Amino acid sequence: MSTTGDSDTIAQQPAQTTSTSTNRRQPYGQGFLDTISTGWAERPDSLPPERPQAEYARARREAVSAAFPGRRLVVPAGELKQRSNDTDYPFRAHSAFSHLTGWGADSEPGAVLVFEPRETSGHDVTLHFRERADRTTAEFYSDASIGEFWIGPRPALAGVAADLGLATAHVDAFEEHADDAVVGTDADLTRFVSELRLVKDEYEIEQMRLAVDVTAAGFDDIVAHLDAAVAHPRGERIVEGVFHRRARSDGNAVGYDTIAASGPHACYLHWTRNDGAVVPGDLILVDAGAEVDSLYTADITRTLPVSGRFTDIQRRVYEAVREAADAAFAAAVLGVTFRSVHEAAMQVIAARVAEWGLLPVTAEEALVADSGGQHRRYMVHGTSHHLGIDVHDCAQARREMYYDGLLEPGMVFTIEPGLYFQIDDVTVPEEYRGIGVRIEDDILMTEDGPVNLSAGIPRTADEVEAWIARLSPPGR
Structure with missing residues (x-):
């Protein structure tokens, strides 16, 4: 998921016990009361x-x-x-x-x-x-x-x-x-x-790998059931349910509400209503993470062409997002500030939307901190957040420790750039409208540099098409 600011405040909360209704309970007979404590x-x-x-x-x-x-x-x-x-x-x-x-x-x-x-x-x-x-x-x-x-x-x-x-x-x-x-x-x-959770210990890293593995299996399940999603009038819920089954069977639960956003719904960053149709020809953006029994969670996004192949314009947008993700990954080296990862992704996003004629200024002008930002219309969220026992982990850390902190071995965070052209956005040509793409991976910082824990889940446009073809039922 792509925003931060979730509260993990420690506070004494008033007890909220289960509201047990007694007026519908049948009274216990004396024989029950006399014997219920015996015979065990x-x-x-x-x-x-x-x-x-x-x-x-x-x-x-x-x-x-x-x-x-x-x-x-x-x-x-x-x-x-x-x-x-x-x-x-x-x-x-x-x-x-x-x-x-x-x-x-x-x-x-x-x-x-x-x-x-x-x-x-x-x-x-x-x-x-x-x-x-x-x-x-x-x-x-x-x-x-x-x-x-x-x-x-x-x-x-x-x-x-x-x-x-x-x-x-x-x-x-x-x-x-x-x-x-x-x-x-x-x-x-x-x-x-x-x-304290900014740098993970060995046990936490092991649990993050496990959560990613369960999530990867859940994405395979989604791809294998795309036809069932297409066949149902609320196919987004089929996608959500397929992933939930994997998260519950192989883990504890989902780490957050799954986003199964097909067509123009993919342009709504936190679309969790998941009540829309999954239509051939559209893209479906799935942001999902399995939480394992230790409560550590993955957070991964893939954007899939429902028909199995990207159109030319869909591929253009998708590969621009992947280019931004790769640039962010390359920028994630030991000792740089956490915000440097976001800045690297933004350079690519600004360059591509400027190249497509979507900005009223140059990419360089858009990237000026105080006077620019025009490219952020199409990617309003941040590129990265820390990840662990919370999907937005370490949310109450000081800014100098988080956003302006330096990357260290043991940190786990997301890289998740995107491009979202809402269905009614008249600043973009009609062929872009309703296309939303995000690619999100979970990254472990090591002494030797960043490791993409979710790299085994297909990422490039070609890999995604081959993935769908491989897992689709015969004759699709």
Whole structure:
């Protein structure tokens, strides 16, 4: 996705528990109440081994502790959010909470990570959450939000402590002293943990590669099902659904709402309504990313000719965007500013739209920072953003660390130039109108330079046409 500014602010949020309707529940008979707690097999009491990410999460917590000596810090996972009546949205923990605990898709709503300062130095760090209700309690069968009869097995304090290598305690122990939390640390803590994610460790890079692999398989699925999308009146939703199936089967979910934008919809940067037809002769722009169980997500865009081949004008626009992407990739070298990547792409975009006669000024004049910018009409978004456990990762980092920061090994970011000629834009010739193209790849910065993690997904116009031909059903 192509904009930044998403908030990852750490803040204590009021609890929003599931709205459980009781007026429709049948009363329990005394026989049920007398026997429901008996007749259950013993649960195994063995503890799990420490998960691989635990050592990395421990190092992150140590960095936080060192940065905030003597201060009590609270990082909440967040609460369930109501969708309608007694139905909640799927829970996803706050990114900073998952980053600092190593608890991903299996984390618990209402959990809090607490850094309690020691009298000498450092912090005692404890993960507080609501332990599973014992089968001798009424919650086991009567509480639809936490009862295991309703939602399945829930984690135990001892098991999570072993799994994450982290001290645990019941959330009630935290709530008794919640008012003692130091006020005013949220902004500082939010900034610090956001900047802590600018450079990924080995585990994070491994997870990014996994997310890209799942996403690549999802794009193959889309190409293989283009005919089904064409056949349905809301074919964009077929594309969205095909990708979602892959993201759920091989990962945790989609990392953000999939953009499946066919025809002129491709010119709307965040088109997620996905209710349009997929029409032969048009292009379809698909911006999608799979989030894996660790919550790390890919963010990749490909633009496909629905009929399998680009028209001449579509190819011209597509290859100009690819040229801009390649220029941005070439500019992404160690030690340059992050904004240099965007500037390299803009030079190509300005040159091409000027060459096509779409600008009232020269490309050089358009590129003047204060007085120019005419080319940005056709690409209003930025070229790159950091990527990781959030699709727009590190969003609360300071400008001097992000936009004006220097590229370092371990950084992961997108390169995603585009050209969008809206259907009613009379500043462009009619043959351009309704064409939207974006190419987006996920880039890892290494000591040897940039590595395109998604390079295996076809990129050039020729490769895309061959891709569609290879995966299309016989006789297409």
